[in-house]
Amino acid sequence: MTDVENPQQIQDEIKKICFEGAWAWIIEIVFWCLVACLIMYLIRRLVEGPFYRKPNRVDGKVVIVTGCNTGIGKETAMELARRGARLYMACRDAARCEAARLEIIEKTQNTNVFNRTLDLSSLSSVRQFAERFKAEEQKLDILVNNAGVMATPRKLTADGFEQQMGINHLGHFLLTNLLLDRLKAAAPSRVVVVSSAAYIFGSINKQDLMSEKSYSKFFGAYSQSKLANILFTRKLSEILKDSKVTVNCLHPGIVRTELMRYNSCPKTWNVIKRVIDIFIRSPKAGAQTSLFLSLDPKLECVSGGFYYNMLRFPVLPKAKDAEMAEWLWQESEKLVGLKQSMAAPVKKEENSEMETVKVVARED
Numbered sequence: 001m002t003d004v005e006n007p008q009q010i011q012d013e014i015k016k017i018c019f020e021g022a023w024a025w026i027i028e029i030v031f032w033c034l035v036a037c038l039i040m041y042l043i044r045r046l047v048e049g050p051f052y053r054k055p056n057r058v059d060g061k062v063v064i065v066t067g068c069n070t071g072i073g074k075e076t077a078m079e080l081a082r083r084g085a086r087l088y089m090a091c092r093d094a095a096r097c098e099a100a101r102l103e104i105i106e107k108t109q110n111t112n113v114f115n116r117t118l119d120l121s122s123l124s125s126v127r128q129f130a131e132r133f134k135a136e137e138q139k140l141d142i143l144v145n146n147a148g149v150m151a152t153p154r155k156l157t158a159d160g161f162e163q164q165m166g167i168n169h170l171g172h173f174l175l176t177n178l179l180l181d182r183l184k185a186a187a188p189s190r191v192v193v194v195s196s197a198a199y200i201f202g203s204i205n206k207q208d209l210m211s212e213k214s215y216s217k218f219f220g221a222y223s224q225s226k227l228a229n230i231l232f233t234r235k236l237s238e239i240l241k242d243s244k245v246t247v248n249c250l251h252p253g254i255v256r257t258e259l260m261r262y263n264s265c266p267k268t269w270n271v272i273k274r275v276i277d278i279f280i281r282s283p284k285a286g287a288q289t290s291l292f293l294s295l296d297p298k299l300e301c302v303s304g305g306f307y308y309n310m311l312r313f314p315v316l317p318k319a320k321d322a323e324m325a326e327w328l329w330q331e332s333e334k335l336v337g338l339k340q341s342m343a344a345p346v347k348k349e350e351n352s353e354m355e356t357v358k359v360v361a362r363e364d
């Protein structure tokens with residue numbers, strides 16, 4: 001029998017190269033901790049998704065981000081400011097906006113960051129914001145329609161709209177239309193609309209757009225408003241197809257923000273929440289597709305798309321229903337008091353090139 005074949009000797013050999021007793025335990029624990037960390041790191045990388053890493057800057061470009069005192073909007077604004085934008089922060093709460101503005105200036109060293117009041121639940125506030133902006137700037141390079149509320153108790157806006165439809169869709173609808181001339185003046189320019197995959201659950205309820213007859217806060221009103229965001233994106237991109245103003249929308253992922261503020265969980269859920277949080281994106285990661293659509297040079301002529309994780313995704317038939325998009329556009333115009341849209345392209349008299357008719361806003 002050779003040395004190696006002797007079981008006792010084999011045991012001794014193993015003992016020589018292995019730790020025993022407490023050391024063995026410590027090493028095993030450290031090993032499994034490292035494995036757990038590695039798995040956690042990989043999960044987080046997966047959950048966070050891709051980051052926009054192209055170094056292109058937007059020095060001097062005029063940008064508006066709505067609802068950017070917190071969450072996804074704040075991170076979007078921060079990065080655009082870091083890249084040199086002349087940034088208009090359009091927020092409903094001036095004090096919260098100011099705190100975020102000072103933080104952005106401190107972190108980016110860009111002093112061209114302005115605090116402007118915009119309450120999307122009031123059409124007169126939207127008009128005032130647009131008026132002031134137009135008095136200050138002759139062009140608008142990037143408009144990020146980010147602000148939103150989710151699953152709120154049923155409440156009406158100042159103009160009597162159900163508030164999720166009013167803020168998420170109608171407020172932004174009016175704002176974008178009022179700023180179209182400035183966007184066209186800056187062409188190539190971009191409109192970025194923050195929608196949500198929650199649109200999948202929604203439908204446009206023609207008979208009860210404001211959920212007067214029945215109200216479901218998430219599967220009804222919120223999802224409807226996010227579907228409206230996509231139909232709006234597609235319709236506007238069609239209207240603007242010859243203008244070099246692009247319009248795209250996105251789902252940011254499931255992101256750890258204040259969006260759930262109207263739906264607090266019982267305190268006993270805190271531990272479960274901590275575990276679930278591992279699978280939820282940071283606001284910075286949630287901002288990446290907004291940044292991609294705002295910044296990527298390769299998207300200069302790309303319009304009408306729905307994006308997630310910086311990739312274009314196909315949408316369900318209800319989100320590309322052209323008839324419904326047209327109906328919603330007409331209805332939205334009536335509701336916000338825009339008399340005439342630029343829906344119909346007209347021919348120039350001197351030559352046969354198509355020109356888009358301007359938006360005409362009517363004061364009610």
Ligand SMILES: NC(=O)c1ccc[n+]([C@@H]2O[C@H](COP(=O)([O-])OP(=O)(O)OC[C@H]3O[C@@H](n4cnc5c(N)ncnc54)[C@H](OP(=O)(O)O)[C@@H]3O)[C@@H](O)[C@H]2O)c1
Pocket residue numbers: 066067068069070071072073090091092093096118119120121146147148149150167194195196197251252253254255256257258259260
């Ligand atoms: N978080 C997610 O998982 C997720 C998923 C899909 C889509 N989204 C979309 O992402 C967008 C940003 O949401 P978030 O997650 O960053 O939520 P958030 O942290 O709650 O931020 C929402 C922002 O919108 C602002 N806002 C709300 N009502 C407004 C109004 N009437 N006028 C002007 N601004 C108003 C808020 O201002 P105040 O702070 O003053 O209230 C806040 O700045 C929303 O459109 C949301 O639907 C988020």
